[in-house]
Amino acid sequence: TITNHLPTAELQALDAAHHMHPFTANDELAKKGARVITRASGIYLTDSEGEEILDAMAGLWCVNIGYGRDELADVAARQMRELPYYNSFFMTTHVPAIALANKIAELAPGDLNHVFFAGGGSEANDTNIRMVRTYWANKGKPEKSVIISRKNAYHGSTVGSGSLGGMAPMHAQGGLPIPDIHHISQPNWWAEGGDATPEAFGLACAQELEEAILELGEDRVAAFIAEPVQGAGGVIVAPDTYWPEIQRICDKYEILLIADEVICGFGRTGNWFGSQTVGIQPHIMTIAKGLSSGYAPIGGSIVCDEVAAVIGQDEFNHGYTYSGHPVAAAVALENLRIIEEEDIVGHVQQVAGPYLKEKWEGLMDHPLVGEAKIVGMMASIALTPDKASRAKFASAPGTVGYVCRDRCFGNNLIMRHVGDRMIISPPLILSPADIDEMIRRIRKSLDEAHQDLIDKDLMKAAS
Numbered sequence: 001t002i003t004n005h006l007p008t009a010e011l012q013a014l015d016a017a018h019h020m021h022p023f024t025a026n027d028e029l030a031k032k033g034a035r036v037i038t039r040a041s042g043i044y045l046t047d048s049e050g051e052e053i054l055d056a057m058a059g060l061w062c063v064n065i066g067y068g069r070d071e072l073a074d075v076a077a078r079q080m081r082e083l084p085y086y087n088s089f090f091m092t093t094h095v096p097a098i099a100l101a102n103k104i105a106e107l108a109p110g111d112l113n114h115v116f117f118a119g120g121g122s123e124a125n126d127t128n129i130r131m132v133r134t135y136w137a138n139k140g141k142p143e144k145s146v147i148i149s150r151k152n153a154y155h156g157s158t159v160g161s162g163s164l165g166g167m168a169p170m171h172a173q174g175g176l177p178i179p180d181i182h183h184i185s186q187p188n189w190w191a192e193g194g195d196a197t198p199e200a201f202g203l204a205c206a207q208e209l210e211e212a213i214l215e216l217g218e219d220r221v222a223a224f225i226a227e228p229v230q231g232a233g234g235v236i237v238a239p240d241t242y243w244p245e246i247q248r249i250c251d252k253y254e255i256l257l258i259a260d261e262v263i264c265g266f267g268r269t270g271n272w273f274g275s276q277t278v279g280i281q282p283h284i285m286t287i288a289k290g291l292s293s294g295y296a297p298i299g300g301s302i303v304c305d306e307v308a309a310v311i312g313q314d315e316f317n318h319g320y321t322y323s324g325h326p327v328a329a330a331v332a333l334e335n336l337r338i339i340e341e342e343d344i345v346g347h348v349q350q351v352a353g354p355y356l357k358e359k360w361e362g363l364m365d366h367p368l369v370g371e372a373k374i375v376g377m378m379a380s381i382a383l384t385p386d387k388a389s390r391a392k393f394a395s396a397p398g399t400v401g402y403v404c405r406d407r408c409f410g411n412n413l414i415m416r417h418v419g420d421r422m423i424i425s426p427p428l429i430l431s432p433a434d435i436d437e438m439i440r441r442i443r444k445s446l447d448e449a450h451q452d453l454i455d456k457d458l459m460k461a462a463s
């Protein structure tokens with residue numbers, strides 16, 4: 001039998017033989033073998049060699065309350081014994097789904113009072129595509145079917161959500177995007193702002209939405225979708241001018257606003273939802289990840305009164321076997337109880353967030369760091385060979401980021417690279433002492449990466 005007790009090399013060989021990895025450089029995997037994670041507690045992972053790794057990504061941006069909370073395991077076991085599975089198709093329901101939907105409606109701002117459950121964020125965004133198109137069709141405007149999104153956005157990996165996303169390497173495989181999805185620029189001032197001020201650039205990016213609506217036709221556009229703070233695109237924080245203008249344009253043209261809160265939701269930005277941090281009022285929110293802190297797969301769409309009422313006029317021919325899965329719902333409810341009772345959102349807003357911000361912005365003194373951005377507990381740095389000119393590296397994008405990520409890995413720190421940007425999204429429970437330890441590892445990794453780049457003659461700016 002295959003257990004934690006097998007030697008690492010054997011586990012890696014068995015992994016390579018039969019396990020296909022998501023989003024992984026397969027040539028690299030074949031050479032090095034995957035690191036085998038065997039257990040986790042708090043903010044630390046343990047691997048099959050017994051190394052303790054500080055997880056500054058909270059898994060995939062999801063383990064908001066940290067690893068190893070027995071309460072969630074106990075709730076899962078209890079629920080599995082009582083009612084392991086049932087659904088809410090065809091006139092049935094169950095208590096975990098009722099309780100979770102009510103709790104989410106209580107936490108969500110404004111009249112976001114209705115929840116359609118999914119297995120994760122991708123499925124929830126697929127729901128959103130069908131939901132907003134059905135909304136307009138039910139209102140007698142079926143031609144309003146175009147959804148506007150942003151280049152380099154990530155909204156999931158299914159055909160629908162991958163189409164909403166704006167990632168070119170994903171669109172290059174499998175025939176994406178589906179029809180009637182349109183992408184405008186992302187507000188990434190560091191990389192794309194040119195000579196404009198951040199404020200002017202933010203405004204210009206938002207106004208691309210208005211230009212797209214006018215070009216496509218007001219009567220054709222159903223919705224705009226975006227993350228309050230773009231996560232997988234590189235923790236891109238929009239200039240302050242961006243979101244008020246987006247809200248104005250959505251209001252003016254009656255475009256539904258979908259906030260993808262899969263990363264930003266449940267405390268990550270210092271409020272329950274990222275929409276509150278950037279000051280927008282969406283009609284629909286996509287949720288997943290932090291909803292259960294990753295302890296069980298669950299996601300959903302939180303829907304405002306008006307959209308729910310219009311969808312409810314008729315049967316919505318949509319649903320997943322695991323929509324509102326009782327075990328996942330019970331686990332999510334317990335996770336929300338912990339976030340609320342331990343005031344984890346307050347901890348981000350008043351303790352960990354401000355402390356991390358001070359330390360994070362302090363990284364600007366490092367020769368490799370050109371920009372340091374942070375909102376709550378999600379943060380990024382742009383690596384550059386020349387800060388003054390915001391230069392990009394001459395090497396292929398991602399080469400330098402990879403060097404840095406490798407050094408982090410070597411220093412038992414999980415930090416991700418997006419191109420030549422380094423990002424973190426740690427568990428929200430980090431104490432100031434944990435932050436000091438994380439920053440210590442980051443600085444060590446940056447120093448080593450800097451030396452690697454000098455040794456390999458990679459500190460050259462693109463011309």
Ligand code: PLP
Pocket residue numbers: 060119120121122123125154155156157227231232260261262263288289299
């Ligand atoms: N939306 C955003 C903003 C995400 O970051 C992700 C996942 O990283 C998704 C959607 C997709 O969620 P899932 O992987 O649960 O399908």
